[in-house]
Amino acid sequence: MGLAIRPLAATDRDRMAEALRACAVFTSEEVRVALEMIDQGIAGGPDGDYWLLMADVDGCGVGYVCVGPTPLTRSTWHLYWICVHPSAQGRGVGRCLQAAAEAFVIARGGERLLLETSSTPVYAAARAFYERAGYAVVGRVTDFYRPGDDCIMYCKAFTRSSRASHQS
Amino acid sequence: MGLAIRPLAATDRDRMAEALRACAVFTSEEVRVALEMIDQGIAGGPDGDYWLLMADVDGCGVGYVCVGPTPLTRSTWHLYWICVHPSAQGRGVGRCLQAAAEAFVIARGGERLLLETSSTPVYAAARAFYERAGYAVVGRVTDFYRPGDDCIMYCKAFTRSSRASHQS
Numbered sequence: 098m099g100l101a102i103r104p105l106a107a108t109d110r111d112r113m114a115e116a117l118r119a120c121a122v123f124t125s126e127e128v129r130v131a132l133e134m135i136d137q138g139i140a141g142g143p144d145g146d147y148w149l150l151m152a153d154v155d156g157c158g159v160g161y162v163c164v165g166p167t168p169l170t171r172s173t174w175h176l177y178w179i180c181v182h183p184s185a186q187g188r189g190v191g192r193c194l195q196a197a198a199e200a201f202v203i204a205r206g207g208e209r210l211l212l213e214t215s216s217t218p219v220y221a222a223a224r225a226f227y228e229r230a231g232y233a234v235v236g237r238v239t240d241f242y243r244p245g246d247d248c249i250m251y252c253k254a255f256t257r258s259s260r261a262s263h264q265s
Numbered sequence: 266m267g268l269a270i271r272p273l274a275a276t277d278r279d280r281m282a283e284a285l286r287a288c289a290v291f292t293s294e295e296v297r298v299a300l301e302m303i304d305q306g307i308a309g310g311p312d313g314d315y316w317l318l319m320a321d322v323d324g325c326g327v328g329y330v331c332v333g334p335t336p337l338t339r340s341t342w343h344l345y346w347i348c349v350h351p352s353a354q355g356r357g358v359g360r361c362l363q364a365a366a367e368a369f370v371i372a373r374g375g376e377r378l379l380l381e382t383s384s385t386p387v388y389a390a391a392r393a394f395y396e397r398a399g400y401a402v403v404g405r406v407t408d409f410y411r412p413g414d415d416c417i418m419y420c421k422a423f424t425r426s427s428r429a430s431h432q433s
Contacts, residue, residue, distance in 0.1 A: 124337075127337055130336060168298060169292075169298060169410065170409055170410050171412075173406070173408075173410075209409075211406060235406050235407075236403050236406070237403060237404065238341070238377070238379060238403050238404070238418075239420075239422070240376065241335075241377075242338050242341075243338070243339040243340070250406075250418075252407075254408070
């Protein structure tokens, strides 16, 4: 399997829309917002709010990650979306996208990456994924998304050594 | 003292810009973002992202609060800004704006109000204010704003009885 990470291009948009819809975990409203952020990321200049990295497997786009600097902070970034087409899941693509997002943030001076996910069973694999990747729970809001569906906030701080290893 | 709460109007913008600058706690970047949200709130229609309530004392605008529905949630709202001109502080205007914001959110079906504030000493009064108003800490991100300046997340859930008392 040949895996490559590159910036997401306008020509990738339709394929990623299909990937978002194929991931049954996202609601139609979530897909709509994710596509808005893709459009803003594609349009954005050097100080954009959203940055998009694409994963190709054997030359074919299978997933992407969206990060951006958190407003009003000096060096905190948010991971907004990570999506891998179900047909390409289970092969480490998500892990590579996550690592690439962290390297991107560190390269731009970011010192921590925050993300929010759901407490529901369908997100158990996502939570385990973030915990394995070194993310710690920093907050929880009961019934945030809807009754019975809490928001769990995760954060990973980049130490000097992790910043150095990404730069070397 | 005659205190009244009403929707913020376009003609209030300059006065609130002055109030934001007079509150020495806000950085120039924070003032810029707060004014962008005021502009969006003024322009926004019935499904706007930001809603603005104004406090008048003896017919003169002295402070405002900005709230909005949290994207991708069913009934969670954010309190983004609350600002009272220093010349009008210490007279319960902030408390009334907070209560009015909660009543507004409840009237629109909101079931909880989230807010973020800083861990620094200059925000100690703000944190005590929220805690007295029934907000509970639900998260904390170390060094979020800048080194030594954590983000503290507060949430207040509205029970059926508090919703009923606001509606009566």
